[in-house]
Amino acid sequence: MAMSCRRSLRSLIFVKEPIIVLARRTFAAGGGKAKKGSKGGAAGVAPKDSTLAKEVKSTTTIGANTLKDGTDPKILADSEYPDWLWRLLDKHPALSELRRKNMESLPFEQLKRFVKLDNRARIKDNNSVKAKN
Known part of the structure; x- marks a missing residue:
């Protein structure tokens, strides 16, 4: 690192009048020549087969x-996993769908979800009204 900084400082030209700095780009050691046919990275490294049975x-x-x-x-x-595990990826109804349904006929889980989503929407509306004032 220090070697490349010293090389690049040698290529700076300082003039007493208006300051003009010209710099020459230096490259890392190795001559900058790549092997024929390689595009960089680790050449010749193939993925190994899994050793697990x-x-x-x-x-x-x-x-x-x-x-x-x-x-x-x-x-x-x-059969050894709990029943709720298989329902985790089921689609849940959106707030607009829950508002269209009859509240008395909703199962407890959907009613609980409706209350949570409705409170969240009301809080968001109140915050946007307060932010405008």
């Missing part, structure tokens, strides 16, 4: 371990 891949979740001394968790049968 197929049996281990199908019975464990690779990379899910968060503990320093722990192991990856085993994949269980679907």
Whole structure:
């Protein structure tokens, strides 16, 4: 680093009248010549085949371990997981859909969601009114 700074300082020209600085760009060692056919990066590095057995891949979740001394968790049968896990990715109705429905006929979970979304919308409206004043 210091060597390249010294080289670039040699190429500066200082004039006593108006200050004009001319600089020459310097490059890293190696002559700047790339090998024929390479486009940079690590040439000749091919991805290695996985050393894990197929049996281990199908019975464990690779990379899910968060503990320093722990192991990856085993994949269980679907019946051993809780029921709510399978409903996590279900689509939930939007606030506009919930407003169109009859409040007395909504299940508790949807009613709870309606109250949460409605409060959030009212707070957002009140904040925008206060910001305008």
